[in-house]
Amino acid sequence: MTKRSEIYKCNICGNLVEIIGEGVGTLVCCDQEMELLTAKTADSSTEKHVPVIDKIDGGYRVYVGSTLHPMEEKHWIQWIELNADGVSHKKYLNPGDQPEAIFLVGEATTVFAREFCNLHGLWKG
Numbered sequence: 001m002t003k004r005s006e007i008y009k010c011n012i013c014g015n016l017v018e019i020i021g022e023g024v025g026t027l028v029c030c031d032q033e034m035e036l037l038t039a040k041t042a043d044s045s046t047e048k049h050v051p052v053i054d055k056i057d058g059g060y061r062v063y064v065g066s067t068l069h070p071m072e073e074k075h076w077i078q079w080i081e082l083n084a085d086g087v088s089h090k091k092y093l094n095p096g097d098q099p100e101a102i103f104l105v106g107e108a109t110t111v112f113a114r115e116f117c118n119l120h121g122l123w124k125g
């Protein structure tokens with residue numbers, strides 16, 4: 001049984017799938033069950049992945065992380081998501097970009113952010 005907003009990964013080809021409608025079936029890619037990713041919320045290494053949210057005029061700035069994450073060809077943040085009062089906003093990034101995203105969504109009561117590092121997986125802050 002899947003749940004909305006879950007992220008699944010194919011460990012063979014790298015496909016990432018986000019659930020936007022729930023179902024009872026098993027997600028399969030490359031003839032193998034896809035892995036349900038659990039967002040990590042703390043890291044102890046010097047490379048920081050937990051997204052940081054700053055309130056700015058008109059919205060929020062989300063960056064990765066407290067020490068800026070590399071954005072190199074082989075190691076980068078693929079996307080940053082801000083959830084503001086249950087509405088999901090996503091920015092896709094490329095190597096060479098800054099590991100940050102500006103979301104001009106106004107003021108929200110509840111916000112959280114997720115990001116995906118191509119090597120180190122899913123993180124939430």
Ligand SMILES: [Fe+2]
Pocket residue numbers: 047049069075076117118119120
């Ligand atoms: Fe990383």
